[in-house]
Amino acid sequence: MQHVGTFTVKAADGAARAGELYTAHGVVHTPIFMPVGTVGSVKAVAPDDLEAIGAEIILGNTYHLYLRPGDELVARHGGLHGFSSWPKPILTDSGGFQVFSLSSLRTLKEEGVTFRSHLDGSKHLFTPEKVVSIQRNLNSDIMMCLDECPPHDADHAYAARSLGLTSRWAARCREAYPASMVQEKGNLLFGIVQGGMFKDLRSESAAQLIDMNFEGYAIGGLSVGESKEMMFDILAHTAPLLPAEKPRYLMGVGTPLDIVRGISLGIDMFDCVLPTRNARNGTLYTSLGKVNIKRQEYAEDDSPLDPACSCYTCRTFSRAYLRHLYHAQELLAFRLNSIHNLTYFLGVVRGARSAIAEGRFADYLRHFEALYDK
Amino acid sequence: MQHVGTFTVKAADGAARAGELYTAHGVVHTPIFMPVGTVGSVKAVAPDDLEAIGAEIILGNTYHLYLRPGDELVARHGGLHGFSSWPKPILTDSGGFQVFSLSSLRTLKEEGVTFRSHLDGSKHLFTPEKVVSIQRNLNSDIMMCLDECPPHDADHAYAARSLGLTSRWAARCREAYPASMVQEKGNLLFGIVQGGMFKDLRSESAAQLIDMNFEGYAIGGLSVGESKEMMFDILAHTAPLLPAEKPRYLMGVGTPLDIVRGISLGIDMFDCVLPTRNARNGTLYTSLGKVNIKRQEYAEDDSPLDPACSCYTCRTFSRAYLRHLYHAQELLAFRLNSIHNLTYFLGVVRGARSAIAEGRFADYLRHFEALYDK
Numbered sequence: 001m002q003h004v005g006t007f008t009v010k011a012a013d014g015a016a017r018a019g020e021l022y023t024a025h026g027v028v029h030t031p032i033f034m035p036v037g038t039v040g041s042v043k044a045v046a047p048d049d050l051e052a053i054g055a056e057i058i059l060g061n062t063y064h065l066y067l068r069p070g071d072e073l074v075a076r077h078g079g080l081h082g083f084s085s086w087p088k089p090i091l092t093d094s095g096g097f098q099v100f101s102l103s104s105l106r107t108l109k110e111e112g113v114t115f116r117s118h119l120d121g122s123k124h125l126f127t128p129e130k131v132v133s134i135q136r137n138l139n140s141d142i143m144m145c146l147d148e149c150p151p152h153d154a155d156h157a158y159a160a161r162s163l164g165l166t167s168r169w170a171a172r173c174r175e176a177y178p179a180s181m182v183q184e185k186g187n188l189l190f191g192i193v194q195g196g197m198f199k200d201l202r203s204e205s206a207a208q209l210i211d212m213n214f215e216g217y218a219i220g221g222l223s224v225g226e227s228k229e230m231m232f233d234i235l236a237h238t239a240p241l242l243p244a245e246k247p248r249y250l251m252g253v254g255t256p257l258d259i260v261r262g263i264s265l266g267i268d269m270f271d272c273v274l275p276t277r278n279a280r281n282g283t284l285y286t287s288l289g290k291v292n293i294k295r296q297e298y299a300e301d302d303s304p305l306d307p308a309c310s311c312y313t314c315r316t317f318s319r320a321y322l323r324h325l326y327h328a329q330e331l332l333a334f335r336l337n338s339i340h341n342l343t344y345f346l347g348v349v350r351g352a353r354s355a356i357a358e359g360r361f362a363d364y365l366r367h368f369e370a371l372y373d374k
Numbered sequence: 375m376q377h378v379g380t381f382t383v384k385a386a387d388g389a390a391r392a393g394e395l396y397t398a399h400g401v402v403h404t405p406i407f408m409p410v411g412t413v414g415s416v417k418a419v420a421p422d423d424l425e426a427i428g429a430e431i432i433l434g435n436t437y438h439l440y441l442r443p444g445d446e447l448v449a450r451h452g453g454l455h456g457f458s459s460w461p462k463p464i465l466t467d468s469g470g471f472q473v474f475s476l477s478s479l480r481t482l483k484e485e486g487v488t489f490r491s492h493l494d495g496s497k498h499l500f501t502p503e504k505v506v507s508i509q510r511n512l513n514s515d516i517m518m519c520l521d522e523c524p525p526h527d528a529d530h531a532y533a534a535r536s537l538g539l540t541s542r543w544a545a546r547c548r549e550a551y552p553a554s555m556v557q558e559k560g561n562l563l564f565g566i567v568q569g570g571m572f573k574d575l576r577s578e579s580a581a582q583l584i585d586m587n588f589e590g591y592a593i594g595g596l597s598v599g600e601s602k603e604m605m606f607d608i609l610a611h612t613a614p615l616l617p618a619e620k621p622r623y624l625m626g627v628g629t630p631l632d633i634v635r636g637i638s639l640g641i642d643m644f645d646c647v648l649p650t651r652n653a654r655n656g657t658l659y660t661s662l663g664k665v666n667i668k669r670q671e672y673a674e675d676d677s678p679l680d681p682a683c684s685c686y687t688c689r690t691f692s693r694a695y696l697r698h699l700y701h702a703q704e705l706l707a708f709r710l711n712s713i714h715n716l717t718y719f720l721g722v723v724r725g726a727r728s729a730i731a732e733g734r735f736a737d738y739l740r741h742f743e744a745l746y747d748k
Binding site for chain 1: 413414415417418419420421422442443447450451457458459673674676686690691692694695698699701702704705706708709710
């Protein structure tokens with residue numbers, strides 16, 4: 001058995017790489033996509049669905065779980081794995097992003113961020129130490145440092161001040177959970193590179209975090225409203241700054257093409273609500289492109305949603321039936337569509353892994369560029 | 375292979391009996407509970423869930439399926455079995471009950487009933503011949519005759535006029551689908567006894583229907599607002615009037631205790647939205663009585679919902695987690711709760727079957743009377 005946190009690059013093709021990350025709940029094969037299970041449930045699907053789909057690691061949201069049911073309750077019920085009956089790895093975010101996007105009356109200070117719950121208006125304080133403590137209660141395999149995510153149009157001065165705070169908070173997270181505790185406790189801690197849309201600030205942020213010796217590095221503050229061109233420009237600058245021997249995680253990204261492009265730049269881990277949220281809106285990803293299952297053209301379509309897919313939905317039901325379920329707003333529609341979209345996203349990263357191992361990743365990327373350029 | 379429609383009583387204990395009903399899609403072991411799949415989906419659960427639960431036959435609503443996606447579309451996609459990927463028996467109601475409970479601007483005539491769709495206000499006519507044709511398109515294993523279900527407080531004159539119409543409509547259904555067609559087409563046709571809360575009218579209705587030689591007989595117009603005492607008084611009068619060699623179906627009933635009491639009076643088949651609707655409201659049936667999973671007392675309860683249950687929900691999750699999912703209004707809650715409640719209802723009828731075979735049905739009934747008298 002490897003030490004937790006061990007990350008081994010098994011194959012590379014250009015900047016793209018295929019690796020294995022050891023965690024306390026098993027190995028994660030990268031590149032990987034992490035389904036989002038905000039409150040301890042990937043919306044509309046159950047743990048047995050996730051295993052059947054081939055999910056290797058899911059994401060939980062610290063902000064939500066802290067507010068309800070509470071991290072201490074989760075700790076008393078076997079952590080998030082025991083509470084939600086998901087035996088495989090879990091990554092939790094730091095809660096920072098949700099504090100800024102969901103809660104009201106935020107007050108940002110050196111100490112941390114004070115906010116009011118979006119559920120009941122109650123007042124709370126997240127400090128770097130507090131979010132580590134919450135994530136330790138959840139017993140996340142991968143914990144994230146508290147960060148501030150500046151808006152995509154933040155100016156250089158704002159982004160510089162913000163990354164300074166993010167770095168000082170990261171240092172406090174590392175101090176609260178030093179590298180010397182990792183093997184004993186089993187949780188990994190990742191730092192988050194910020195710096196807005198400024199390459200000099202991204203370089204500064206990366207350098208400061210690398211000095212703190214995290215078990216992995218995330219790139220935050222992208223896919224927050226900026227153009228795709230800008231996002232990939234910053235990503236192409238930032239990814240190579242991160243240690244090759246540690247996993248790299250691009251937070252909150254993205255479409256299938258975004259993910260494959262991210263992999264081409266050396267990213268190993270991705271999460272996004274896109275497959276599950278779009279499933280609930282009737283937008284489905286297939287090997288032939290996107291399908292809007294609501295459309296009249298599928299009313300009599302007896303073919304499977306995606307003839308190349310072997311998920312339960314595609315093995316069992318026709319497009320006509322899926323369209324009917326969607327229009328009738330049957331609860332089953334949400335599950336069947338989510339099972340398919342998650343299967344598709346996990347197939348994208350598994351396909352990338354094979355392509356890297358076989359030295360044909362450039363072709364793989366071109367395929368997705370063509371598919372989504374229609 | 376038996377002829378479709380063959381009903382064999384395998385064991386009896388008092389008036390209660392355990393039987394087997396042969397249909398074109400397999401045998402149904404009675405007494406049986408039929409989960410309700412209104413629009414071609416038992417809400418929140420999939421066909422593989424239903425098979426795992428041990429469901430033998432489900433119910434579809436003719437009114438809903440006629441309006442959306444349309445019975446002709448369903449016919450083009452392999453009938454309701456093919457369209458919804460449910461390979462086992464299906465019973466469909468006649469649509470009459472929904473016309474009276476859901477649609478607007480109903481006009482009742484000898485010919486049939488004119489109504490406006492609750493979906494788009496469009497105008498439609500259900501005749502006895504039309505509802506047989508719709509159910510033939512759905513390829514239901516058990517079709518129901520069009521009936522009028524009078525309100526529970528209908529007076530004798532109203533109930534008498536109504537049952538006359540129901541009997542004339544039943545004769546037209548039988549004419550549209552005579553007994554001579556059953557073996558060739560594979561669909562069975564059941565008549566529905568009406569007559570309100572008047573025993574003389576129930577006797578009259580039963581006698582008229584029996585003359586028409588249906589493959590089974592339903593008792594309608596109960597559980598529509600009358601007292602339990604009244605319901606069981608009418609049921610105790612009506613059930614013995616029906617031919618012992620044909621299946622007897624009590625429509626829209628009921629609670630677990632109602633079902634066991636119905637079995638004690640010689641009823642073989644039941645359907646009700648109670649297990650699935652209550653599942654979505656957080657009311658769960660267990661071997662220890664009802665559990666309102668919303669309650670604070672379950673917040674830290676690590677035990678399974680029902681320690682005596684082996685469904686996926688009880689095998690996998692704690693009450694604390696189920697409470698959390700319910701409060702967070704996660705979609706998974708609806709599925710997990712529905713899986714459990716349906717498992718419970720199917721266990722009730724399966725248990726009754728064993729009790730009948732073993733000659734201890736009176737004890738079984740007493741157990742349920744005690745359990746739900748708390």
